[in-house]
Amino acid sequence: MGLTVGIIGAGRIGRLHADHLRFISQVRVKSVSDVAIHHLESWARERQIEVLTADYRQILMDPDIDAVLICSPTNTHATMIKEAALAGKHIFCEKPISFTLRETEEALEAxxxxxxKFQVGFNRRFDPNFRKVRDLVQNGTIGVPHILRITSRDPKPPSMDYIKSSGGLFMDMMIHDFDMARYIMESEVVEVSAYGAVLVDPAIEEAGDIDTAVVTLKFANGALGVIDNSRQAVYGYDQRLEIFGSKGSALADNHRPTTVEVSTSEHVSKDKPLYFFLERYTQAYMNEVSEFVRAILTNQPVICSGFDGLQAQRIAEAAKKSLEAGIPVKLEAVNSAASV
Structure with missing residues (x-):
């Protein structure tokens, strides 16, 4: 039994998924759509992709296509999800599902x-290191969880055009960490306090966003969480996570080109963290599409569901409200009517 796939949106992530799907023997990537499709002819020919189109609906109308990967800009996701569901296609969608809770809920209803099947592209769930930490929480190795700390810092800010269309740091960047917090803790977030600043580039403030943030979380199980984000870590892509509990702690550290540490009388040094997110999370990206395929072919639940996407988005909304109001925000107060 095989799976025929179409990819909607052939930017960096769409092309990455296409390359990874080629290594799954049960998968055939038949079609790719993109508004700039004429630039992709040689790329598609090398990968034996049969159909290129500027109209994604051609993919949805193709009876051969079993599943679609939606890798287009966020403001197109909700419409495409609803149309793909109506066409009976299984769906993988990059995060976030949409920019408003109402649109997300409507898409999930469809x-x-x-x-x-519907899987959200929170790739960090599929990172072997973070999965190991979650396993340690699940099997009780660290005891009752008390504190979760997540650090996520980019090596440099994205383009200003991207900043303006991203939905803001909480919805674009920290939303990965909100999902990771729920995934590791296996408990819902009940309250959010957010602090933000512009310390990297004044142009980011002019665009209506922040570039530096610290968010604290309260979980339903009584545990606490702290997340810090920055748009610029000059030493590389900084991705760390620690869970502390009644029996101990577990730490997932940065990936580096080598594990060599040099110690001399003058200094102790080791390699900087990997610089680019595609390097850091290569295995995670491969694992997430493999798991999506497995869920379809074996008719098993996906690992990162639409509900997971919705909850991460609700936490991001709460963080934005907390930053604006300067007070903690309870998740129960964040609903679709308030986010339109």
């Missing part, structure tokens, strides 16, 4: 009605 998925539920169509009874198709």
């Amino acid at each position: 998925v539920e009605k169509a009874q198709v």
Whole structure:
């Protein structure tokens, strides 16, 4: 049994997924759509992709296509999800599902009605290191969780055009960490306090965003969480996570080109963290599409569901409200009517 796939959006992430799907024997990537499709002819020919189109609906109308990967800009996601569900296609969608809770809920209702698989692209769930930490929490090795600390800092800010269309740091960047917090802790976030500043580039403030943030979380199980983000870590892509509990702690450290540490009478040194997120999370990206395929072919639940995407988005909304109001925000107060 095989799976025929179409990819909507052939930017950096769409092309990455296409390359990774080629290594899964049960998968055939038949079609790719993109508004700039004429630039992709040689790329597609090398990968034996049969159909290129500027109209994603051509993929949805193709009876050969079993599943679609939506890798287009966020403001297109909700419409495409609803149309793909109506067409009976299984769906993988990059994060976030949309920029408003109402649109996300409407898209998830369409998925539920169509009874198709739906996976959200929170790739960090599929990182072997973070999975190991979660396993240690699940099996009780660190005891009752008390504190979760997540650090996520980019090596440099994205383009200003991206900043303006991203939905803001909480929705674009820290939303990965919000999902990771729920994933590791296996408990819902009940309250959020957010602090933000512009310390990297004044142009980011002019665009209506922040570049530096610290968010504290309260979980339903009583534990606490702290997340810090920065748009610029001059030493590389800084990705660390620590869970502390009643029996001990577990730490997932940065990836580096080598594990060599040099010690002399003058200094102790080791390699800087990997610089680019595609390097750091290569295995995670491969694992997430493999798991999506597995869920479809074996009719098993996906690891990162639409509900997971919705909850991460609700936490991001709460963080934005907390930053604006300067007070903690309870998740129960964040709903679709308030986020439109």
